Amino acid sequence: MAAARTMQVGLLLAILGSARATCLKPGYDMGDSANSCGYAPEVKVFGGPGYDFSAHSWIASKGITTEAVGAAEDLDSATDCQALCLGAGADYFAYDPVALCVCKAEYAEASCYPLYAPYESSSAMIAGPASCGTCFRVDHDMGADFNGCGYAPEVKVFGGPGYDFSAHSWIASKGITTEAVGAADELDSAMDCQALCLGAGADYFAYEPGQLCVCKDGYSDASCVLYGLNAGAPDITSGPTQCPGCIMDGYDAAGSANICGYAVEVKIVATTGYDFSEPSWIATKGIPTAHTDNLRTPYDCRMLCMAETGCAFFAFDAMKQPGKGFCVLKQAYSHPSCEPQYGADDDIASGPLLCKSTIKCGMLDDACCD
Numbered sequence: 001m002a003a004a005r006t007m008q009v010g011l012l013l014a015i016l017g018s019a020r021a022t023c024l025k026p027g028y029d030m031g032d033s034a035n036s037c038g039y040a041p042e043v044k045v046f047g048g049p050g051y052d053f054s055a056h057s058w059i060a061s062k063g064i065t066t067e068a069v070g071a072a073e074d075l076d077s078a079t080d081c082q083a084l085c086l087g088a089g090a091d092y093f094a095y096d097p098v099a100l101c102v103c104k105a106e107y108a109e110a111s112c113y114p115l116y117a118p119y120e121s122s123s124a125m126i127a128g129p130a131s132c133g134t135c136f137r138v139d140h141d142m143g144a145d146f147n148g149c150g151y152a153p154e155v156k157v158f159g160g161p162g163y164d165f166s167a168h169s170w171i172a173s174k175g176i177t178t179e180a181v182g183a184a185d186e187l188d189s190a191m192d193c194q195a196l197c198l199g200a201g202a203d204y205f206a207y208e209p210g211q212l213c214v215c216k217d218g219y220s221d222a223s224c225v226l227y228g229l230n231a232g233a234p235d236i237t238s239g240p241t242q243c244p245g246c247i248m249d250g251y252d253a254a255g256s257a258n259i260c261g262y263a264v265e266v267k268i269v270a271t272t273g274y275d276f277s278e279p280s281w282i283a284t285k286g287i288p289t290a291h292t293d294n295l296r297t298p299y300d301c302r303m304l305c306m307a308e309t310g311c312a313f314f315a316f317d318a319m320k321q322p323g324k325g326f327c328v329l330k331q332a333y334s335h336p337s338c339e340p341q342y343g344a345d346d347d348i349a350s351g352p353l354l355c356k357s358t359i360k361c362g363m364l365d366d367a368c369c370d
Helices: 001-019 057-062 077-088 169-172 189-200 280-285 296-308
Strands: 029-030 042-047 066-068 092-096 100-104 116-118 126-129 154-159 177-180 204-210 212-216 237-240 248-251 266-270 289-292 313-321 325-328 341-350
Touching: 029 092, 042 077, 042 325, 057 341, 077 092, 077 100, 077 126, 154 189, 189 204, 189 212, 189 237, 189 341, 296 313, 296 325, 296 341
Parallel strands: 029 126, 042 066, 154 177, 266 289
Antiparallel strands: 029 116, 042 100, 092 100, 092 126, 154 212, 204 212, 204 237, 248 341, 266 325, 313 325, 313 341
């Protein structure tokens, strides 16, 4: 058991070690009373050694599970809290430097906004998703027969070039659509599977090395267990097609990977002081630009997209000019065949205008999709 725990902690640290600081929001809380849906569901609360959880009446009144860590250094940073919440199966975290760590679940409704709001009681609060770079459940399957709800609805199954789908009788028996990708490197990682399932309009993915990728929808019953160990194939990696907050970290939306090329840029907004003359393509395309003092994270970029008429996708880059955010607001493509919506780009975090929606054409107008 100790060895398994050590392996799990090692995995969490490896994930967090590659994560970018843009996913953490200093001075903000996630899912608090500022949200239109009220507080996000609390999964668990961690505290430092001997922490007095009774000092917070809301913890007991909500019946939230608590745990005091064994040593102070186990909870002396926001990334410690992030790792604890990831291990607890939460989607988000909120860390107070007095050694209180609140792990929270995603809202059930995509319309619950804003996810983050300035924390009035302390500017030292830091919040963010439980993992910056990934929301994958390693060695876990999604929606399999480990719960009483049976298998989650399969949307599509992808395989490597020439994959023999007939080797899996359940695919044909359920009438599931299949597709073999064109090249092996299009399906040699869980991230490839995630992107394929997102393009297929699925809610979740399950990737088995050997190039089998199963795209699934969620259960209609919220009490169904989403993730569990799969005894038959323990090396499966699964997760949602869009990570918490539907931010695709390490991907560009509506960019060069799309067969239709880049989507039309509606506007580019950057942190005050950003030199727009440095990227020559901005002037070449005649893209409108603006400066702002509130652009530190991809979530700020999404808010700009929501405020801009015609914006369907956003792409945030904190690396072009260090210390200054760069937010590209993009239109939707005019035809549904323009795929894939996301392409790998290590420096960019992107996403759609609204979570849990896959905008393919017409900027929320379904006419062109008929």
